Amino acid sequence: MKQIRVGLLGFGTVGAGMVKILTKNREVIESRLGASLELKWIADIDLETDRGVSVDKRIMTTDALMVINDPDVDIVVELIGGYEPAKSFVLEAIENGKQVVTANKALLARHGNEIFSAASQKGAEVGFEASVGGGIPLIRSIKEGLVANRIQGFFGILNGTANYILTKMTNEGSPFSDVLKEAQALGYAEADPTFDIEGIDTAHKLTILLSIAYGVPIDFETVYTEGISKITPLDIKFIKEFGYSIKLLAISKDDGKSIEARVHPTLIPEDTLLANVNEAYNALYVKGDAVGNVMLFGPGAGMMPTGSAVVSDLVDIGRNLLSGAIGRVPSVGYQPSYVKPRRVRSIEELDAEYYFRFSAIDKPGVLSKISGILGEHQISIKSVHQKGRDLMGAVPIVMITHEAKEAAVKKALSDIDKLDIVQDKTILIRIEDWR
Amino acid sequence: MKQIRVGLLGFGTVGAGMVKILTKNREVIESRLGASLELKWIADIDLETDRGVSVDKRIMTTDALMVINDPDVDIVVELIGGYEPAKSFVLEAIENGKQVVTANKALLARHGNEIFSAASQKGAEVGFEASVGGGIPLIRSIKEGLVANRIQGFFGILNGTANYILTKMTNEGSPFSDVLKEAQALGYAEADPTFDIEGIDTAHKLTILLSIAYGVPIDFETVYTEGISKITPLDIKFIKEFGYSIKLLAISKDDGKSIEARVHPTLIPEDTLLANVNEAYNALYVKGDAVGNVMLFGPGAGMMPTGSAVVSDLVDIGRNLLSGAIGRVPSVGYQPSYVKPRRVRSIEELDAEYYFRFSAIDKPGVLSKISGILGEHQISIKSVHQKGRDLMGAVPIVMITHEAKEAAVKKALSDIDKLDIVQDKTILIRIEDWR
16 A cells, blocks of 8 residues: 655644544545555654653654655644744745645744745645634635635634633623633633734634635735733623624625725624534634535634644645645645735724723713714714613613724724713724624 | 636536536636636537526537537536436446536435446546535535544535425424425425425435445435425424424434434424524534534525535546546545445434324323333333313323334334324424534
8 A cells, every 4th residue: 555654743732633543543544545644753842741642652753854854754744833943844844845734824824925835836735724723624615615606705713712711701701811711721721822812813814714715815914803802791791682692703805806804802693603603613604606605613623623634634635646636726726826915904994883882970961972973973873772880980881883984983982982971991892794 | 728628418507507607707716726617518408498697509509418429528517417317428428538527416326336436447537516515515525624534423404495494384383385385486495395305305415425424335225214294383383392493304323333324304402503504504514533523504505506516526627637636536535445335224223312292182191101101112201291282182292202212112102103092193203412
């Protein structure tokens, strides 16, 4: 039986998952591929930690460069994470004529163009199914399954940690900081959770999806990013009363002229499928001009799910190696000569419905003043509630608007927040309803 | 620019969708494929009907064999439907060295082995993404996206017509026959709806999925099939009271020894994602040993969604033609030498929870008699309600059981239905909860 030889860089959680799958499912993978995936090397700076998977000590090394330079290695798998040395290793592997598989969304979101262009010049492949949506075959579905479509947009939950926290906050009414601590204790959130809770990880993934959806170069800087750390139990309570769920969403739309690309906490109607995607699960809606809305759901992270995506890339590239078809699908699904930048709209250009929570002194005429300023900025109110009297002299006034321009909203809130009767900065959460 | 030349057999709804996409999305398809998909011929016995898409009259023909024999045609698309002449055309196209794309689930469920084996011998490809789940990239996701996994099972909604009818019955409380007539008037159900409402279409699709999930030959006869035509508004009412939704599901599980393969109306907890897949939408859960549960959702039928799946196969095969890699993925995802039959369990071997509705004479001791017989057959009751008195002397007694053996259930119901106090045949609906 023919062999595809794999060199792994980075023996962390996902690396261990990949190794486990290659061992446990060797037979079924061979029966599909018609060849075997042989793990030739595992490189890691730490050879001591027990990864919970038995490995022949002789294939373990601390020398990643040796792996990249081994002429016997067909595919280099980069699971180190971060920017360096991951980037140098990937570029050197490509330079050496290797195929590459990576789960590194941060790397691709920052340096994807350089990596894909190096791969294209060398006629090499870069598989990155594991970089977005963990075990869900999202990348493949957009690049190949929906290839007949002009992608009109996509939106979804791409970070399990943030979704876990929002789910707990919704179910238990606990404050963000408590739930975060609990998530960290359970291993659902990292010691430094910044990337997950501030939307940066979601924005990395959105950046990659933009490229395969629309054939644009990767440009992380164009994505508007806002996290969930300012969401309060008070807002969650009101959100529920209005019939919404709150999710940290990646949202993009292509109106044919320009592209929208944003990550922020979002209210969605509670009776939609996406509103019922809870805990650490991910889900993405993709809208194609021919197919309509397709949704994919599953585990967006974790050792075995992400390992499953890594191995799917190994098999895919393995099939191409066996049939002499390396490069049959371009990295982002578009031929490199067709990859062209498009204008990305700023968040100020957004048209959306909004949820506002004002903290106002409890005096007659307050609502009239606030709604007056909104009216001056052409923002009309769909629904409003004035709540209780237990907030140290200030009462929350919550409202849902009709569709309005974000630029106008920002100006109106700035004016409102300057009023004497308004005590705290007004909370703004965007609403999305794609049905 | 290189050309991939396509000959279409069957210019019905899906055929028109395919042609529309090839025209409308020519540019985006070319930018991905790096070649153009050229429609060389459209063959249909009816050249007169307006399909709502403008076509050069010179490529229209009634002569399907001419298309199959044209040496310029690279890929033959069979969208005729049914068994003959579709089967002969497909086999002859393969014999002539063409690649084939088909949306014909009935054909594959009956003659898939013969077609795939002919293709394998000729080194040809048969694309059938459009045969299951309409525009949802289900086939590709199982064959390629989840390739690292031992598939442990799958279950889902694969027929939009049946789901539409059950959704309407649930929302409106109307009887099956009324909703069917309404669905026919709206074009959601065909004049002869047998395949859709009796579960046969779903069973065709399940048969195809069994093959790609487990690497077994196609064998339609092993699938247990039961439709939705006996579901009554009364049952729907009780089902809701118990906290369930009713769906026509395709269900399969692999316990490592044998396989379960069944299609029947099924109760699922109302707070699950699948319970909220309504109208004509399809959705499939696939459980892989590494990835866990992945779910795909989208439009399971229709001109443009199904056309989208057909064109995705054209691009996929086109890429293989361009890179000389025809046959890089075997038809069912497994190398032919590994495709082996497995034992499929009969419905009598099933362990499940059940919903029963008894029609019993309203006399004291009735429930005791019924539950006594159930107890004799080791069937224990989880929940029971005795309802109203408005059924012409008989009252409905509805219950949910704990897990029981289907063989025992059948015996118990046969004994119960012989009782003088029982007026009608007892209604049995299986329950499924995969959470």
